[in-house]
Amino acid sequence: MPLDKKSLEELFRKLEPEVTTYMNRYDGGHDMNHIRRVYRNAHIILEGEQALHPDTQYDYYLICYAALLHDVGDKKYAAPGEDVSSMVKTFMLSRVDEPNEEWEAFAAKVQIVSTYVSFSTEKKDPEKTKEAISQFPELAIVQDADRLDAIGAVGVGRSFSFAENRHYGMQDGVDQFDVKLLRLAPIMKTETGKKLGMERHERLLAFQKWWQEEAPIPETLAFRSDGA
Amino acid sequence: MPLDKKSLEELFRKLEPEVTTYMNRYDGGHDMNHIRRVYRNAHIILEGEQALHPDTQYDYYLICYAALLHDVGDKKYAAPGEDVSSMVKTFMLSRVDEPNEEWEAFAAKVQIVSTYVSFSTEKKDPEKTKEAISQFPELAIVQDADRLDAIGAVGVGRSFSFAENRHYGMQDGVDQFDVKLLRLAPIMKTETGKKLGMERHERLLAFQKWWQEEAPIPETLAFRSDGA
Numbered sequence: 001m002p003l004d005k006k007s008l009e010e011l012f013r014k015l016e017p018e019v020t021t022y023m024n025r026y027d028g029g030h031d032m033n034h035i036r037r038v039y040r041n042a043h044i045i046l047e048g049e050q051a052l053h054p055d056t057q058y059d060y061y062l063i064c065y066a067a068l069l070h071d072v073g074d075k076k077y078a079a080p081g082e083d084v085s086s087m088v089k090t091f092m093l094s095r096v097d098e099p100n101e102e103w104e105a106f107a108a109k110v111q112i113v114s115t116y117v118s119f120s121t122e123k124k125d126p127e128k129t130k131e132a133i134s135q136f137p138e139l140a141i142v143q144d145a146d147r148l149d150a151i152g153a154v155g156v157g158r159s160f161s162f163a164e165n166r167h168y169g170m171q172d173g174v175d176q177f178d179v180k181l182l183r184l185a186p187i188m189k190t191e192t193g194k195k196l197g198m199e200r201h202e203r204l205l206a207f208q209k210w211w212q213e214e215a216p217i218p219e220t221l222a223f224r225s226d227g228a
Numbered sequence: 229m230p231l232d233k234k235s236l237e238e239l240f241r242k243l244e245p246e247v248t249t250y251m252n253r254y255d256g257g258h259d260m261n262h263i264r265r266v267y268r269n270a271h272i273i274l275e276g277e278q279a280l281h282p283d284t285q286y287d288y289y290l291i292c293y294a295a296l297l298h299d300v301g302d303k304k305y306a307a308p309g310e311d312v313s314s315m316v317k318t319f320m321l322s323r324v325d326e327p328n329e330e331w332e333a334f335a336a337k338v339q340i341v342s343t344y345v346s347f348s349t350e351k352k353d354p355e356k357t358k359e360a361i362s363q364f365p366e367l368a369i370v371q372d373a374d375r376l377d378a379i380g381a382v383g384v385g386r387s388f389s390f391a392e393n394r395h396y397g398m399q400d401g402v403d404q405f406d407v408k409l410l411r412l413a414p415i416m417k418t419e420t421g422k423k424l425g426m427e428r429h430e431r432l433l434a435f436q437k438w439w440q441e442e443a444p445i446p447e448t449l450a451f452r453s454d455g456a
Contacts, residue, residue: 028396
């Protein structure tokens, strides 16, 4: 089928329930509602960036598709032996009737943007992520949209959900603030993402302070020396 | 063995690791660290109350034991057919060498305080809880200590942990704020508990506001009408 607005929207509608099913393998902080929030965040950031940079061109559907598919093939959750590096592209093209070169190229772009959304991918080779962003400004938007959902109140909730899912205990959830969450807003790529990100960053800091007040755990359950 | 300071402290040390094992059946928000925080909270509240009401007599070890044992036999987690109404007492006495009447009476008190700590027990029959508190001022302290651990930042963490453990999704965790968490501080029984409780209550309200800003989920992943 030809690659046009109508077919892009039709394929998206077809993929949506499949992604919902796919996300069920994850924890409650990483379910279809995560995708929905990222999709919403991406729209908010896109709007902000278009107002700030009216001359930059964005492929709108690339943003929509990458927001929908960026967690298909997440390394953190991959089954043993599962090849995740081309899962997004393969998944998309397998649902297109007679994919032509245009579809191949679009799916390849969605794959690249989805791959470089990841924070661990960026940590491993920041230059490569930088290059990908200079090639696809859409990546900056989807990346910030995804990371926005890892901080603030939602980030707090996702952190505890992940810790519980892995039976790590709540302290591990809070430890992730320093390990990862508090590193996200400072490296946001878009101005709109950074502004929203810093607000949610402050929320993490406030929560962390509360936690430190409430949660210190006595090493042993000591008795008062007077026993009264 | 006789009931004295030494034997009370010895038995407590013997029960502690058993309670740790027992708590492993629960979720990460309801593990031994919950017991440790409640134990710490109870000591903080006791100190505050003794300063405010120097004439009130408290059985210090009753507070310690009820803090340690109040979740043994939690109805929420009971196995089918498990009789939870006397579990605390039975568990204690089974670890006492030749329990005499004094031990029987002490274990019965720990059982009563443990039973009436529960919010759902209070909701069902508030008068009975009131009576129990007038009989045992220690109950007010352990109850507030336990409820303090259900609100504030720790309450947020426990709410998400419980929701994940039951596969309910994060929204359910936040829904518990209105269903239960925000009802706890206003009915705290001690002045010290209420003061600390209201501070943590405000934290819940702040978190709830953040969540409402960050987490609204689009019903469908709509496209912009202009598609660009």
